[in-house]
Each structure stands twice: as C-alpha cells, then as structure tokens.
Amino acid sequence: MSFAPVARRPGDTAERRRSVLLVLPAVLVTVVVVGGGLGAAVLQSVGLLPVVGPATPSLDAYSAHPDDLLAAVGVSLWIAAASTLIAVVVGTAAAIVIVSGRLGGRIVGAIGAVTVTVPHLIGAATIGLLLADAGVLPRLLGISSEAWPALVGGPWWAAVIAEFAWKESAFVALVVTGTLATRVATYDETAALLGAGRWRRFRHVLLPLTAPSIVISGAISFVYALGSYEVAWLLGRTYPEPLPVLAVRLFQGVSLDSRPEAAAVAVVTSAIALLVVGLAFATLRRTAAWR
Amino acid sequence: MSSIRPRPLRALSAGLALPLLVLAGCSSPATNPVSYDNWNAVIDDAEGQTVQLWMYGGDDQGNAYVDDVLAPAVAEFGVTLERVPVTDTRDALNRVFTELQAGRADGTVDLIWVNGDNFRTGREADAWLCGWTDVLPEMANTDSDDPLLESDFGTPVDGCEAPWHKAQFTLAYNADAIPDPPTTLEGVLEWAEENPGRFTYPAPPDFTGSVFVREVLASVSGGADEVPAAYSDDAFDELTPALYDRLAALAPSLWRGGDTYPANEAELGQLFADRQIDLMMTYGPATLTDLVADGTYPPGTTVLPLEDGTVGNASFLGLPANSDAVAGAMVVANVALSVEQQVAKAHPDVWGQFTVLDIEGLDAEDRALFDELPQSPVVPGYDVLSRNAHGELSAEWVPALDEGWRTNVLTR
Numbered sequence: 001m002s003f004a005p006v007a008r009r010p011g012d013t014a015e016r017r018r019s020v021l022l023v024l025p026a027v028l029v030t031v032v033v034v035g036g037g038l039g040a041a042v043l044q045s046v047g048l049l050p051v052v053g054p055a056t057p058s059l060d061a062y063s064a065h066p067d068d069l070l071a072a073v074g075v076s077l078w079i080a081a082a083s084t085l086i087a088v089v090v091g092t093a094a095a096i097v098i099v100s101g102r103l104g105g106r107i108v109g110a111i112g113a114v115t116v117t118v119p120h121l122i123g124a125a126t127i128g129l130l131l132a133d134a135g136v137l138p139r140l141l142g143i144s145s146e147a148w149p150a151l152v153g154g155p156w157w158a159a160v161i162a163e164f165a166w167k168e169s170a171f172v173a174l175v176v177t178g179t180l181a182t183r184v185a186t187y188d189e190t191a192a193l194l195g196a197g198r199w200r201r202f203r204h205v206l207l208p209l210t211a212p213s214i215v216i217s218g219a220i221s222f223v224y225a226l227g228s229y230e231v232a233w234l235l236g237r238t239y240p241e242p243l244p245v246l247a248v249r250l251f252q253g254v255s256l257d258s259r260p261e262a263a264a265v266a267v268v269t270s271a272i273a274l275l276v277v278g279l280a281f282a283t284l285r286r287t288a289a290w291r
Numbered sequence: 292m293s294s295i296r297p298r299p300l301r302a303l304s305a306g307l308a309l310p311l312l313v314l315a316g317c318s319s320p321a322t323n324p325v326s327y328d329n330w331n332a333v334i335d336d337a338e339g340q341t342v343q344l345w346m347y348g349g350d351d352q353g354n355a356y357v358d359d360v361l362a363p364a365v366a367e368f369g370v371t372l373e374r375v376p377v378t379d380t381r382d383a384l385n386r387v388f389t390e391l392q393a394g395r396a397d398g399t400v401d402l403i404w405v406n407g408d409n410f411r412t413g414r415e416a417d418a419w420l421c422g423w424t425d426v427l428p429e430m431a432n433t434d435s436d437d438p439l440l441e442s443d444f445g446t447p448v449d450g451c452e453a454p455w456h457k458a459q460f461t462l463a464y465n466a467d468a469i470p471d472p473p474t475t476l477e478g479v480l481e482w483a484e485e486n487p488g489r490f491t492y493p494a495p496p497d498f499t500g501s502v503f504v505r506e507v508l509a510s511v512s513g514g515a516d517e518v519p520a521a522y523s524d525d526a527f528d529e530l531t532p533a534l535y536d537r538l539a540a541l542a543p544s545l546w547r548g549g550d551t552y553p554a555n556e557a558e559l560g561q562l563f564a565d566r567q568i569d570l571m572m573t574y575g576p577a578t579l580t581d582l583v584a585d586g587t588y589p590p591g592t593t594v595l596p597l598e599d600g601t602v603g604n605a606s607f608l609g610l611p612a613n614s615d616a617v618a619g620a621m622v623v624a625n626v627a628l629s630v631e632q633q634v635a636k637a638h639p640d641v642w643g644q645f646t647v648l649d650i651e652g653l654d655a656e657d658r659a660l661f662d663e664l665p666q667s668p669v670v671p672g673y674d675v676l677s678r679n680a681h682g683e684l685s686a687e688w689v690p691a692l693d694e695g696w697r698t699n700v701l702t703r
C-alpha cells in the first residue's frame with residue numbers, strides 16, 4: 001500500500017532554467033566556502049600545505065594513529081546515533097502533541113521553540129552543572145558524588161548524548177510540526193471519518209507523510225552531533241576522544257606534523273557525514289511522500 | 292536525465308579548483324622583518340599603534356591586571372593595549388601559523404604570553420621576531436646570567452621573547468582533610484593510594500598535568516638531577532618505563548579510578564572546590580589567596596612544600612614575526628618589565644606573580660618596594676616556594692612525555 005498525495009508538477013524547461021539561476025548565488029558561495037575549506041583540509045592531510053618546509057605528498061597523516069582514529073570513529077558514531085534516535089522519537093512525539101491543538105500541545109510547542117534558541121555551548125554547560133557528580137541534581141536529591149552515576153565524563157557519554165538529544169529533539173519537533181500542520185491534517189481527518197483509530201492513523205497517515213521530514217531532520221542532527229566539538233569536549237571523557245575533539249587536540253598539538261593529522265581526522269569526519277547524507281537521500285527517494 | 296548530469300559536475304569541479312588555487316598560492320610564509328636598534332625610533336613608531344596581547348583568559352586576576360594596570364601605563368606612550376583571551380596559548384600560536392600560512396604580513400597577533408613548547412614550536416616555524424629585547428631599556432634590571440631567562444625549557448631565548456614573570460609549580464592540600472600531609476612527591480603518590488579517589492591530575496597535554504608528569508619522572512628517577520635536561524631517545528627509553536609503570540599503578544587509586552581525568556587545571560580546581568579531592572596542583576599559586584578568601588576553596592587550603600622541590604620557570608612575551616605593531620609591542624614589553632609594573636603585578640591583591648627582575652641588583656629604593664609587598668595568608672613568598680626548585684626539562688621532552696602518557700597510562 002502506498003500513499004502518493006502530492007503529484008510532482010512537471011515544470012517546463014524555461015521554468016527549470018530560471019530556478020537554477022535563482023539558486024546559483026547560494027550554490028556558488030557554498031562551493032567556495034565549503035569547497036575551499038574541505039579542499040584545504042584534504043591538501044593539508046596529504047602533506048601538500050605544510051606550515052614549514054617543502055610540500056611532500058604522503059598519506060602518513062591517515063595512518064599515524066590508527067587506533068585513536070578508529071576509537072574516535074566508534075565513539076562519534078555511538079554519540080551521534082544514540083542522540084539522533086532519541087531526538088527523532090521524542091521530537092516526532094512532541095510534534096504530534098503540538099499539532100493536537102490542545103493546551104498541552106501549545107506548552108510543548110513553546111518549550112520546543114525556546115530550546116531551539118539555546119546555543120549548544122550554553123546547553124552543554126547547563127547539562128554539566130545539572131548532571132555532574134557534584135552537580136545540582138545530585139545535591140537536590142541528596143545523593144553523594146560517590147554514589148551518583150558517572151553521567152558527565154562517564155563511559156557511556158550519557159551527558160553528551162542527553163545534551164544533543166534534548167536540543168535536537170526540539171529541532172526535529174519543529175521541522176515535523178511544520179509538515180504536520182500543512183497538508184497532513186486534512187488526510188488525518190479524512191482517515192478519522194473513515195473510521196481509522198489513533199494507531200492506524202499514526203501508522204498509515206502521519207508516519208508516511210512525515211517520513212521525509214523525519215529523515216532529513218534526523219540526518220541533520222546526526223551530522224551535527226558527529227562534527228560538534230564543544231559538547232563532547234565539555235561533557236566527555238579523556239579517552240577515547242570523539243572525532244572533533246581528536247581533530248582539535250591534534251590541530252593544537254605542539255609538533256608541527258600534527259596539523260596534517262588533524263586535517264586527516266577532519267576529512268574522515270566529512271566523509272562519514274557525506275555518507276550519512278547520501279544514505280538519507282537514498283532513503284528519502286524510497287519514502288511514499290517523495291515519489 | 293543523463294544529458295544534464297555532467298554539467299553540474301563540471302561546474303562543481305571548476306568551483307572547487309578556484310578556492311584551492313587561491314589557497315595553494317599563498318602557502319609560503321611572508322615575514323615582515325622590522326628591526327630597531329634605537330629606542331627613540333621605537334617610541335616614535337609606537338605612537339598610535341594598537342597592540343593585541345593574546346593570553347590565557349582563564350585567570351581573572353591576570354585579566355584585571357592587564358586591563359586596569361598595564362593598559363593605562365602603555366596608553367601614556369600612545370599605545371592601545373587590547374587583551375585577546377584564549378583558552379590555550381596554542382590557540383594564539385595557531386592563529387599566527389594560520390596567518391603565516393596565508394601569507395599575511397599584517398598579522399593580528401602582536402604579543403603572546405608564552406613559554407616552553409609553544410615557544411619552541413614557534414621558533415621551529417620562524418614565527419617569532421628575534422633579537423628585539425636588547426633594545427628594551429628595562430632589560431638592564433634583569434640578571435643576564437639568570438638561567439630561567441637565558442633559556443626557555445632548554446630553548447635559547449636569543450632575544451625572541453621578553454621576560455614577564457616567574458612561576459613555581461605548587462601543590463596545595465586541604466589541611467582539614469589531611470592532618471598529616473606527605474613531604475615528598477613519592478609521599479603524595481603513596482597518600483593517594485592510601486586514600487583512593489581523593490587525588491587526580493589533569494590529563495596531559497594540559498599544561499598542569501604535563502608538569503605533574505615531569506615531576507613524577509624526576510621522583511621515580513631518583514631526583515631532578517638524574518633526568519638530563521636535553522632530550523634524547525636513549526634517556527627517554529631508559530627513564531620513562533618506571534614513570535609510566537608508576538602512574539599506571541597509581542591510576543586505580545585516582546578519582547573515578549583513573550577511568551577519566553580532568554581536562555585542565557580549572558576542572559581540577561572544581562573537584563577540589565567540591566571537596567571531591569583533597570590535593571590539587573597549580574602553576575599559578577597566586578590565585579589560591581583569592582579562591583580561599585571568597586570561599587571557593589576549603590578554608591584549610593595550604594601550600595604543600597616538598598623536600599624534593601618543584602619545578603620553576605619563567606614566562607615571556609613573544610612577538611610574532613608578522614605583527615603589524617612591532618614598535619607598540621616592544622613598548623608594551625618594556626613597560627611590563629619596569630619596576631612599577633613588576634611590583635604592582637607581584638602584589639597578592641593584583642596578580643601575585645613573581646618578578647623576573649634581579650632584585651639584588653636594584654636600587655635600594657626599588658628593592659624596598661618589593662620588600663614592602665604584603666604576604667598572602669595562604670601562599671608563602673617566592674623564596675619559600677622555590678626552595679630546592681629545579682629547572683624545566685627541554686621543550687622536546689614535553690610532547691614525547693605527553694604522548695607516552697596517552698599510550699602507556701591513559702589507554703593502557
């Protein structure tokens with residue numbers, strides 16, 4: 001069974017050309033900034049942009065610390081996957097509550113809107129003050145710091161995941177609410193009139209129609225968590241380091257040959273991010289609403 | 292569909308090539324050698340210049356000293372002093388490297404509060420202006436034979452940085468929790484093992500954690516004299532197994548069982564303030580006075596003198612080779628060295644940093660200014676703190692020891 005509620009409009013050639021012209025300035029700026037940055041990182045990582053000395057191409061930067069790099073990839077994927085999963089579940093649920101139009105929905109909407117505006121750095125500092133061994137929460141609950149679980153700097157990266165999940169769930173909720181509030185409401189009402197229950201409406205109407213926004217917002221929050229430095233640095237532990245923390249440490253390393261290594265980590269991070277975005281687009285093409 | 296595809300691809304590759312060409316074209320460092328041999332010429336050129344001093348921004352007293360005492364003093368020469376706070380001196384150095392990489396001769400960094408491995412890395416990259424400190428009139432009040440000012444962690448200073456102040460690595464403990472404190476560094480480690488979870492140190496490459504590892508190296512090697520200051524692979528291979536074995540054996544007794552470490556001195560201080568640990572360490576003992584007075588640190592906070600002594604060093608003001616305000620930066624470095632500024636900075640209420648001047652060589656009048664400085668109730672004077680002090684190892688030791696710690700202690 002498939003739903004194809006919105007037929008794609010076949011635009012004529014002139015219209016298509018005009019739309020290409022309209023996006024061109026944005027594309028150009030993106031290509032120069034992102035392309036330049038990524039290009040410089042690739043060049044540095046293969047030894048072609050040294051701080052001192054002649055440029056000699058080599059792949060040493062990628063193979064210098066294979067264990068650190070592998071551990072970093074593992075930790076980063078864990079943080080990004082866990083926080084994105086929570087964010088998507090919580091965000092979608094919040095969106096459904098928001099569009100219900102009741103008072104609770106308006107309150108959830110307001111909380112979500114406020115959450116989106118809080119910078120991650122502030123969020124991380126707040127979560128740290130709240131959840132640390134000697135933080136606000138253990139003090140309020142009267143639990144000694146020895147008995148409190150190691151949420152900040154602990155082996156499961158709980159505080160880092162909590163921060164990303166909290167911030168990104170608000171973001172997912174906002175995006176999904178946007179979709180739900182437009183065309184979905186009428187389909188939902190129609191299905192209700194035809195006698196569909198809550199669960200069936202969610203399973204066969206809401207979920208297929210919002211799948212594209214869920215996939216896109218999920219991909220964005222995954223890539224953000226993968227590449228974000230400050231939250232993992234503030235709330236994380238000394239080892240293993242997530243990719244961005246490893247990259248910054250190497251970039252700030254005192255020996256001059258650690259800069260190419262930092263660039264290599266950045267290139268690996270970008271490659272994973274591009275792969276995830278690619279997968280998201282592939283998934284998007286399979287969703288009912290996209291076809 | 293297939294007929295459209297190649298076009299955006301070609302546009303994309305052209306778009307990528309352009310910024311890359313631009314970046315590749317400016318990879319050769321362009322330096323801007325301005326040299327002065329006449330102080331009056333410096334004074335003339337400095338008028339109207341704005342000097343950006345990049346320095347660690349986590350020390351409120353240091354920030355206040357620069358903003359409220361040093362900046363007004365250099366303003367009399369028509370120099371505007373702007374303080375740029377960084378979390379790590381490496382950030383400032385990286386900015387200079389990046390600007391040199393980009394070929395900028397009008398660099399935004401004019402002075403950096405620097406020493407040790409950062410100074411050495413800067414020298415390797417030719418990032419410092421050298422030979423400019425001889426021109427500073429106030430250099431006459433320093434002792435030219437002072438080993439702390441002649442070489443910076445084993446790297447010859449060679450006039451590439453002007454001395455600013457001296458520091459002494461210091462341990463402090465909560466006397467209410469430790470009635471019978473250890474007297475040697477090995478005693479500290481043993482105390483940590485007898486009191487699991489009440490001690491930790493910042494993870495190198497953090498500055499403070501890195502110093503602590505070097506102190507343990509001196510301790511397990513049988514004293515600071517047993518570790519050659521100059522780095523060699525042989526010395527490293529011979530001395531470090533005992534160091535890493537000792538620290539790995541200590542790890543289970545640390546805070547959180549050595550499962551993780553504080554990232555820097557600020558996090559260590561937070562643990563001490565929260566009474567999660569009873570012993571802490573700092574390279575800036577001057578800050579202790581205020582932290583005890585405002586109740587952040589336990590009232591029982593006491594400096595721990597060690598029989599084997601601790602490491603002392605000097606820190607400096609480095610002038611990047613591509614600074615666009617060389618004369619102004621020289622004026623700032625000179626004023627910072629003056630007796631008035633060094634006395635003001637040494638005052639415990641201002642910053643409490645130890646002077647680099649040769650006090651014995653000063654006029655009786657100037658010497659009296661230093662003698663009259665009040666004593667802090669928490670921190671003893673420099674003569675007490677620096678008893679049995681030893682010098683820093685050469686800067687090459689630092690990254691080698693830090694990296695070894697990562698592989699042998701952290702990820703064991």
